[in-house]
Amino acid sequence: MKPSNATMITRPIPSTGESLPVIGLGTWQAFDVGGGAATRRTGLGTWQAFDVGGGAATRRTLAEVLRLFFEGGAKIIDSSPMYGRAEGVVGDLLTELGARESAFIATKVWTSGREAGIAQMKRSAELLQTGVIDLMQIHNLLDWRTHLSTLRRMKEAGQLRYIGITHYTSSALPELAAIIEREQIDFVQLAYSIDVRDAEKRVLPLAADRGVGVIANRPFGGGNLFGRVRRVAIPPWAAEFGCTTWAQFFLKFIVSHPAVTCAIPATADPGHLSDNLGADYGRLPEAAERQRMVKFWDSL
Ligand SMILES: NC(=O)c1ccc[n+]([C@@H]2O[C@H](COP(=O)([O-])OP(=O)(O)OC[C@H]3O[C@@H](n4cnc5c(N)ncnc54)[C@H](OP(=O)(O)O)[C@@H]3O)[C@@H](O)[C@H]2O)c1
DSSP: OOOTTOOOOEEEOTTTOOEEESBOEEOTTTTOOOSSHHHHHTOSSOTTTSOOSSHHHHHHHHHHHHHHHHHTTOOEEEOOTTSTTHHHHHHHHHHHHTOGGGOEEEEEEOSSSHHHHHHHHHHHHHHHTOSSEEEEEEGGGTTHHHHHHHHHHHHHTTSEEEEEEEOOOGGGHHHHHHHHHHSOOSEEEEEOOSSOOGGGTTHHHHHHHHTOEEEEEOTTGGGHHHHHTTTOOOOGGGGGGTOOSHHHHHHHHHHTSTTOOEEOOBOSOHHHHHHHHGGGSSOOOOHHHHHHHHHHHHHO
8 A cells, every 4th residue: 555665745735735635535326325423413213213224243344444544644534414424423532542643624505594504504513523623514505505615604613624516417517617716615526537638627736726716526426437347457568657457547647637635535445545645755747647547548
């Protein structure tokens, strides 16, 4: 995972200069598991009844994923109240590992209405076991005008450090662009991968111009990208910029775009986590190499 004497590739958050390693961790599906305190704390009588899917053993594996994540020097973990039990699992494991201070916690508000939004964000902070959320994002732009003013007040009050907006479809890119143009936000989170490059046309240059950080979600197209290369060897020239696996090829393509702050691949597999963190070391592909990567991908 981590070559000896290697330094992690980081990017500054445009609005503050705080640096973030370019590879983070998504939690959708991967961290939505039972078997722990978060399940019991719900008070809805769901303990055991809803604790399906091999809870305790899966949690031990996820603890190993997070241990390797922090050992490797990575920081940003992305969650949402939309991801079932994920926030609670992340909160429990961060406490268990004593890793809150090492983490940059990003989560989201995903509801309509001011009071419902405030209540949901309070619950997220409880589940994540933190007084301050590092980044609060408006999930899929749901009721974004209402939440943006709440988020600004919370930021002023020190309850969160950064504000963002998210979506995952290319059809939402014009609305993301309009908000970046008119409002002051710290981050935009959007779908960007070697397979889905629509954000390159307008939103990525706009974010760079306006000093807005970019978090790339669905870096593996939800895992579908691996299906396309199942019988394809990684081209030997990818080793010139330090990629020995397809995961690293996909991730280095994303984070070598100058507007991108980080990518957040989801995994519940410690081996995959180590593989993904490998993309945070060595050099990044340059412009001509990026073009070669795209040409290769489009030829498959
Ligand atoms: N609207 C939004 O705000 C929004 C929308 C979508 C996603 N997101 C965020 O973005 C994150 C990432 O997107 P995603 O979860 O949809 O999908 P993704 O990260 O593109 O892909 C995840 C899939 O890739 C597999 N994988 C991970 N590393 C691998 C490796 N090295 N080799 C082979 N397979 C690997 C995972 O399986 P294993 O567990 O087996 O590794 C999983 O099936 C989400 O978890 C979420 O935090 C946000």
